[in-house]
Every structure is written in C-alpha cells, then in structure tokens.
Amino acid sequence: MRLPRALVFLGAALACGSGAPEGIVVSFPGSALGAEAELLQSQLERFMALQPEIRVVQQRTPDAADQRHRLYVQWLNAWADDPDILQLDVIWTPEFAAAGWTLPLKRFEPDTSDFFPATVATNSWRGELHAVPWFVDVGLLYWRSDLLGRAPRSLDELLDAASRERRVRHGWVWQGARYEGLVTVFVELLGAFGAAILDDAGxxxxxxxxxxxxxxxxxxxxxxxxxxxxxxxxxxxxTRFAFQNGHALFMRNWPYAYPLMQQPGESAVAGRFRVTALPAAPGGRPSAALGGSQLAINARSDEPDAAWQVIAFLTHPDQMRERAERLGQYPPRRSLYAGDSLAGALAIPPAEARQVIEHAVARPATPVYTELSGVLQIWLHRALSGQESPEDALAGAAREIRKLLKRSGLAAETRDGMAP
Amino acid sequence: MTRPESERREARLAWLLCAPALAAILAVAVFPLGWTLLESLHLHDLRMPWLGRPFVALANYTEALAQPRFWQALAHTAFFAAASVSLEIVLGLLLALGLHGAFRGRGLARTAALLPWAIPTVVAALVWRFLFEGPTGAANQMLVGSGLVGEAPVWFADARLAWVPIILADVWKTTPFVALLLLAGLQGIDAELYEAARVDGAGALARFRHVTLPLLRPALVVAVIFRALDALRVFDLVYVLTAGGPGTATEPVAVYAFQSLLQDLRFGYGSALSLIIFGVSFALAWAYIRLAGASLIEVER
Structure with a gap:
C-alpha cells in the first residue's frame, strides 16, 4: 500500500519539473484520451490564466474504469493526500463517501438546483453532496430508421419487430459479457418492467x-x-461494430457510439439510424440507465479550497456547454437543454435528451455497489448462458446480495441498529 | 589437533557467507507467507474501511469452505489438471518417440516442436481466443466447412464447450515441454537393451512395454509433477480466454482468489483462499513425491 503512494509523489515530483513547487498545486488524475484530453487541457489552461496562483497538475491513470477504481481505493486507503481531485464514476460516490475518502461539499455551498435530481441523488450520501456531476451518460436504444417506420412504442413491439426481422442478421444486440455493462442492460430492463435491484428502503x-x-x-x-x-x-x-456494419436492427449502447456511426466512410448505417429510450413493458416506463462522471475532493487534500475552485470552473455552464459541443457529452445542467444551443451537438434533440435523462434509472446507491454488481454479473451470466433459470439465478443473486449487505453492516433490516 | 578447529572456523565462515542469502529467502519467502497468514486471520476489506481490521480467527477459512463457488473452483482446477496433464503426457510421449528416431532434419524438427512452449502464455491465449471466437473464427470455419457440425457452436457462451479452447490451448502450449523431458529420458536408455530384447524375439510393442516404459518412468514422474503443479495454479490462460466464464463455469481457484483479493479487495478472505491453495498444492506435491520416490527406488532395484 506504500508503493502507490510513493508513485503518486514521484509522479507529482516529475510533473513539477526541477524547480521547487511554488504557490498552490492541485493534482487531478482521470482517464482522458484524444479529443477529451485536449479539451480538458485547454479548459485547465484557461482556469490557470484566470487563477495564476493555482497550478493544476494532471496525472495519467488507467482508462479502464475498474482499474482506475482499484488504484483510487489503494491510494485512499493509504490516506494519501494526493490526488486532490477525483474523477468518479456515477456508481462510486456512495462507496467513497461512506469510507470517508471524499470531502462533503456543503461548506462550499454548491448550487445544485440546476442539475438533474437523479444526478444529485446518486452523488449524495446520507443527505450530503459528495461530488459534482460533470457529464451524464444514458443508455440509448439505437434503431434502424431505414428498416422501421417509427421507434417501437412498447417492449413487446420491440421484441416483435426484432424477432421478425429477416433483412439483417440480428434483431437486437446488447452488452452480454460478464462485466458492469451487463448490469446496466439489466437495470434498463428492470426499469421497463417497473422493477429494481434494491427498493427505496434499501x-x-x-x-x-x-x-x-x-x-x-x-x-x-x-x-x-x-x-x-x-x-x-x-x-x-x-455491439457497435455489429450495428455499424449494418447487421442489427436494434442496439443498446451509450451516446458515444452516435457520432462514430454517423461517419459515412466508416459506417454502413450513417444517416440510417435514430435513438430513443428503451420502451416500457406493461407496468413499467421507458427506461435508460444513468451513467457519467463526477468530480470530488480527496478528504485528505492539502488544498481543498483550490480544488473546489477547479471543480466549480469545470462544472460551470460555459465549460459544460463547450464539452457538449465538442465531445457530444450530455451536460447534467437542465438549463443547457433550453433553446437550440446544443441542437447540433447532441445525438437527439435537446428536449428529447432532457426527457430521457429525467427518466433515467440509477443503479443502487450503496457503498458496496462494486461487489453487489460483481455478484449480479455472475448470476445474470449464468442465467443467460443457460446454466440456471432466470428465477433461480435471481434468487441466488438476492441471497448473496443480502449476505453481502449484512456483512457490510448496511443491510436495511439492520441499519437502524448500526452506529451512524 | 588443529584440523577440527579449522573446520569449525570454516563452518562459521560458511554460515556467515550464506547469511545474506538466508536473509533474502526469509524476506522474500517466509515473511510474505507469514504476513498472508496474519491477514487471513483478520477481517480486512478495503472496500469497507468502516469495518476496521478486527481479528476474526478462522472466520475467513470457514466462509471459504462454506462457499459453493470455492468448491466449484476447486473441482474446475482438478478437472483442468487431470484433462490437460493426461493429454499432454500421451501426446508428449508420442512426440518424444517421433523426435527420438534418426531422420533427416531432426534438429530442425526438434526446434520447431518447441516453438509453442516459447510463446508467452498470454499471447498464446489471445491467439486461441481469436481462433474460437465468433462464427468466423478459424475453428468454427473448419468445423462448419468440413460438415462436421451444421451450426457454428458459441464456445465461450457454453459452460461445457468453454473448456475445449482452454484445454486445447494448454495442451498445444505445454506438450513440447513434456516431450522435451521425455526425450531426455529416452536418450538415457541404453541401446543395447533394445538389441537384447530383439534377440529374445520381442516385437516393437513388447519392447516399448517392457523396456521403454519402465526405464522412462523417472522422466515420466518428473514430467507429471511439473505439469500437475503448473496446472493446479493455472491463471493467465483462463483469465485471458474466458475470465472464468460463462458465469463462473471455468473458474479455477487461482482466478477466484485473484478476484477476491485484487478485484473485491478483500485482503483477509483472499489471503485465506491463497493459503488454502498453497496447502492443497503442497500436500499434493508431497504425497506425489512420496509415491513417485518409492517407485523410483523400485526401478533402481
């Protein structure tokens, strides 16, 4: 556990160059590739021009979310005071907050009235905000507008069209590997049926x-x-390759696939597909899984105020609009969807995008989400590969998740008896 | 007498000179093992820091032994070891017999046969994954093309079929190693024994059964123990090919321990699992050496 911490210091020391660090230095790790890295760099430079006394040092971390998560956990367990700012996945905030690794943001008096309520809820733990939503991801149903006259209005309509389709190889494609993506697919189906993994009482x-x-x-x-x-x-x-090569009628995927599949040279379906939310089954409602990135402050940071200034700058409407325009990433601020300013930038008309996000279903907000998801991934995969019936698989998953919650001291049944 | 005195001094010097090496062994072998033992007696869950790190005695061990996933992983490991090692021994023996004969280009053939062994396991595993993945994978094209099966099977989505690429990849990769060990054994057999057997009227099969096999026994014993211990801690091949899936249908104990320790970051529970694996491997190796050792002595008689 010493080693990662030493690496952090080493990284910071190298980044600072030969001169002794002067003024306030804020370190900021996160995955950033290509256009995303360029944009972040230019936004941070603008920030440093406005606030010359603060220097933001970027740290490279693995791009794969679970690797980054593991690295963070090791750093924070060792109570490292670097990095100052943490880029969190939407499902990590409760875990980090419950562990005491992130700073409650109340003291900075953040104004969250403009954010989608679901994004604020998933970033709060025991009523306190621990991270600021940076951009939103939603699961979308991509459909071939050249093969279908309109988007399916119900899940039955979707299944019907998908099973009768003969012009393309596959009716429907989604992420079925044993990983987090499978859980988001399942969570969307749960939403469509009005079901959930945990109820409101946990x-x-x-x-x-x-x-x-x-x-x-x-x-x-x-x-x-x-x-x-x-x-x-x-x-x-x-799944994107299957759809992009024209082999599928429906695809479940994130918004990132949209601009990529609109490039005529690369894609066989450019201009021939549209997106919508997963339609509802009887008793449910149209459904989309909520994903995205948030910014939080390390509870042991030496420079929490400077870190907050960086976060406030990056989540300001101007920077969010630029992110949406340049990267097509959906802003978590509802006001940005008014008018036509984002019309060309987003996959769907802003008003529709706002509707999808308003209805997006969050994955369970629990500090043990990562392990919960691991259990669920195994049982879902067993059911889908025919080793268990869906009923037995979910009974097995429920049994193991209950055990997990009990072990964590967070089970709903026992929560009242636990120390705060 | 001065001699014992000088010998004693020499012995002291020897210990002194060995001390750094002994210290290194203590540091890299004994200390981590002791630390793992200590961890395994605590509840230490990096994902749940609010629980602290209390001493829980053997609770991690009892949890593991009560876990169906652990027993399944153990069964998977045993199945993999039995299937892959027996195939490798049979094929390795055939390969060794083939390479043992005198023919033109023997040196080249021996080198070529060793090639799979030289490829890093992760690379080999990736190659086998491409061979078996998707309806257009080479394996499926061959099967469908030759008319053996009507529809291309989806190897990695089936709890039983997923074993096929795993075992094939291991056999492909390590048979050359077994062959090399057995070839060395074959070359140690005196050619005169074959002559004598022939004079006595023994056919090729009889010569193999009564001369080659008994005299090859020490080499076979070594090959089996090397391969079995390797197979029991199989990790990279499975991790790359199936990651233990579908579900956990091909998960060996090493992958399960890795998941618990480094994915779920349950240091206490994962340490207990690691020590159980260590204990099982150690016991098996010990038992096997006892048995094989006895048979080696028999051969010498």
Missing part, C-alpha cells in the same frame, strides 16, 4: 416476479436467436 428486491420477467426477456431473446449468442462475450465496442 431492501433486496432483485428476485421479484417483475425482475424475473425482465431477465426472461433477455434470456428468451438469446434462446430464440434474436440476440446472437456471441453477445455473451460482447462489450460496447463489439
């Missing part, structure tokens, strides 16, 4: 009859050949 309800039906939809689609069995090892990119 009790495990992933084995409810509605949830079983949601999993049966995924399993039946595989068994009927509507979804290719290969999808059980597919992540986002493999």
């Amino acid at each position: 009790r495990v309800v992933v084995d409810s009859p509605q949830a079983v039906r949601a999993l049966e939809v995924l399993r039946n689609a595989l068994d009927a050949g509507v979804v290719p069995r290969d999808a059980l090892s597919w992540q986002e990119e493999q």
Whole structure:
C-alpha cells in the first residue's frame, strides 16, 4: 500500500519539473484520451490564466474504469493526500463517501438546483453532496430508421419487430459479457418492467416476479436467436461494430457510439439510424440507465479550497456547454437543454435528451455497489448462458446480495441498529 | 589437533557467507507467507474501511469452505489438471518417440516442436481466443466447412464447450515441454537393451512395454509433477480466454482468489483462499513425491 503512494509523489515530483513547487498545486488524475484530453487541457489552461496562483497538475491513470477504481481505493486507503481531485464514476460516490475518502461539499455551498435530481441523488450520501456531476451518460436504444417506420412504442413491439426481422442478421444486440455493462442492460430492463435491484428502503428486491420477467426477456431473446449468442462475450465496442456494419436492427449502447456511426466512410448505417429510450413493458416506463462522471475532493487534500475552485470552473455552464459541443457529452445542467444551443451537438434533440435523462434509472446507491454488481454479473451470466433459470439465478443473486449487505453492516433490516 | 578447529572456523565462515542469502529467502519467502497468514486471520476489506481490521480467527477459512463457488473452483482446477496433464503426457510421449528416431532434419524438427512452449502464455491465449471466437473464427470455419457440425457452436457462451479452447490451448502450449523431458529420458536408455530384447524375439510393442516404459518412468514422474503443479495454479490462460466464464463455469481457484483479493479487495478472505491453495498444492506435491520416490527406488532395484 506504500508503493502507490510513493508513485503518486514521484509522479507529482516529475510533473513539477526541477524547480521547487511554488504557490498552490492541485493534482487531478482521470482517464482522458484524444479529443477529451485536449479539451480538458485547454479548459485547465484557461482556469490557470484566470487563477495564476493555482497550478493544476494532471496525472495519467488507467482508462479502464475498474482499474482506475482499484488504484483510487489503494491510494485512499493509504490516506494519501494526493490526488486532490477525483474523477468518479456515477456508481462510486456512495462507496467513497461512506469510507470517508471524499470531502462533503456543503461548506462550499454548491448550487445544485440546476442539475438533474437523479444526478444529485446518486452523488449524495446520507443527505450530503459528495461530488459534482460533470457529464451524464444514458443508455440509448439505437434503431434502424431505414428498416422501421417509427421507434417501437412498447417492449413487446420491440421484441416483435426484432424477432421478425429477416433483412439483417440480428434483431437486437446488447452488452452480454460478464462485466458492469451487463448490469446496466439489466437495470434498463428492470426499469421497463417497473422493477429494481434494491427498493427505496434499501431492501433486496432483485428476485421479484417483475425482475424475473425482465431477465426472461433477455434470456428468451438469446434462446430464440434474436440476440446472437456471441453477445455473451460482447462489450460496447463489439455491439457497435455489429450495428455499424449494418447487421442489427436494434442496439443498446451509450451516446458515444452516435457520432462514430454517423461517419459515412466508416459506417454502413450513417444517416440510417435514430435513438430513443428503451420502451416500457406493461407496468413499467421507458427506461435508460444513468451513467457519467463526477468530480470530488480527496478528504485528505492539502488544498481543498483550490480544488473546489477547479471543480466549480469545470462544472460551470460555459465549460459544460463547450464539452457538449465538442465531445457530444450530455451536460447534467437542465438549463443547457433550453433553446437550440446544443441542437447540433447532441445525438437527439435537446428536449428529447432532457426527457430521457429525467427518466433515467440509477443503479443502487450503496457503498458496496462494486461487489453487489460483481455478484449480479455472475448470476445474470449464468442465467443467460443457460446454466440456471432466470428465477433461480435471481434468487441466488438476492441471497448473496443480502449476505453481502449484512456483512457490510448496511443491510436495511439492520441499519437502524448500526452506529451512524 | 588443529584440523577440527579449522573446520569449525570454516563452518562459521560458511554460515556467515550464506547469511545474506538466508536473509533474502526469509524476506522474500517466509515473511510474505507469514504476513498472508496474519491477514487471513483478520477481517480486512478495503472496500469497507468502516469495518476496521478486527481479528476474526478462522472466520475467513470457514466462509471459504462454506462457499459453493470455492468448491466449484476447486473441482474446475482438478478437472483442468487431470484433462490437460493426461493429454499432454500421451501426446508428449508420442512426440518424444517421433523426435527420438534418426531422420533427416531432426534438429530442425526438434526446434520447431518447441516453438509453442516459447510463446508467452498470454499471447498464446489471445491467439486461441481469436481462433474460437465468433462464427468466423478459424475453428468454427473448419468445423462448419468440413460438415462436421451444421451450426457454428458459441464456445465461450457454453459452460461445457468453454473448456475445449482452454484445454486445447494448454495442451498445444505445454506438450513440447513434456516431450522435451521425455526425450531426455529416452536418450538415457541404453541401446543395447533394445538389441537384447530383439534377440529374445520381442516385437516393437513388447519392447516399448517392457523396456521403454519402465526405464522412462523417472522422466515420466518428473514430467507429471511439473505439469500437475503448473496446472493446479493455472491463471493467465483462463483469465485471458474466458475470465472464468460463462458465469463462473471455468473458474479455477487461482482466478477466484485473484478476484477476491485484487478485484473485491478483500485482503483477509483472499489471503485465506491463497493459503488454502498453497496447502492443497503442497500436500499434493508431497504425497506425489512420496509415491513417485518409492517407485523410483523400485526401478533402481
């Protein structure tokens, strides 16, 4: 546990060059590639021009989310005071907050009235905001507008069109590998059926009859050949390739795929597809999984005030608009969707985008989400690959998740008895 | 007498000279093992720092032994070891017999046969994944093209079929190693014994059964123990090919321990798992050496 910390210092020392660090230095790790890295760099330079006494030092971290997460956990467990700013995935905030690794942001009096309520809720722990939403990701249903007259209005319509489709190879493609993406696919189906993993009181309800039906939809689609069995090892990119090469009628994916598939040279479906939310099953509602990135402050940071200034600058409407325009990433501020300023930048008309995000379903906000998801991934994959029935698989998942919550001291049944 | 005195001094000097090496062994082997033991007796969950790091005695061990996933992983490991090692021994023996004969280009053939062994496991695993992945993978094209199967199987989505690429990849990669060990054994057999057997009227099969096999036994024993211990701690091949999936249908204990320790960051529980694996491997190696050692002595008689 010493080693990563030493590496942080080494990294910071190298980044500072030969001169002794002067003024305030704020360190900021995060995954940033290509256009995203360029934009962040130019925004940080603008910030430093406005605030010459603060220097922001960027640290390279792994781009794969789970690797970055592991690295953060090791740093923060060692109570490292670097990095000052943390870029968190939407599902990590409760974990880091409960561990006491992130600074409650109340003392900076952040104004969250403009943000989508769901993004504020997922970034709060025990009523306190711990991270500021930076950009939003939502799961979208991509559909071939050249093969269908209109988007399916119900889940049954989707399944019907997908199973009758003969012009392309696959009716429907999604991420079926055993990883976080599979959970987001399942969470969307749960939303469409009005089911959930945990209820509002934090009790495990992933084995409810509605949830079983949601999993049966995924399993039946595989068994009927509507979804290719290969999808059980597919992540986002493999599904994108299948759709982009014109082999699928429907695809579940994140917004990043939209601009890539609109490039005529690269894509066989440029201009021939559109997006919508996953349509509802009877008893549910249209559904999209909520994802995205947030910015938080290390509880042990030496420079929390300077770190807050950086975060406030990056999450200011001007910088968010620029991010949306340049990268097509959805801003978490609702006011930016008014008018036409983002019309050309986003995959769907801003008003529609806002609607999808308003209805987006969050994954469970629990400090043990990563382990909970790991359990669920295994049981979902067992059910989809035919080793267990959907009912038995969800019963097994519920049993293990209950055990996990009990072990963590966070079970709804025992929470009242726990120390605050 | 001065001799014992000088010998004693020499012995002291020897210990002194060995001390740095002994200290290094203590530091890199004994200390981590002791630390792991200590960890395994605590609840230490990096994902749940609010629980602290209390001493829990054997709770981690009892949890592991009560976990179906642990027993399944153990069964997977045993199955993998049995299937891959037996195939490797049979094929390795055939390969060794082939390479043992005198023929033109023997040196080249021996080098070429060793090639798979020289490829890093992760690279080999990736190659095998490409061969078996998707309907257009080489394996499926061959199967469908030859008319053996009507529809291309999806290897990695089936709890049983997923073993095929794993075992094939391991056999492909390590058979040359087994062959090399056995070839060395074959070359140690006196050619006169074959002559004598032939004079006595023994056919090729009889010569193999009564001369080659018994005299090859020490080499076979060494090959089996090397391969079995390797197979019991299989990690990289499975991690790259299936990551233990679908579900956890191909998960060996090493992958399970890795998941618990480095993915879930459960240091206490993961340490307990690691020590259980260590104990199992150690016990097996010990038992095997006892048995094989006895048979080696028999051969010498």
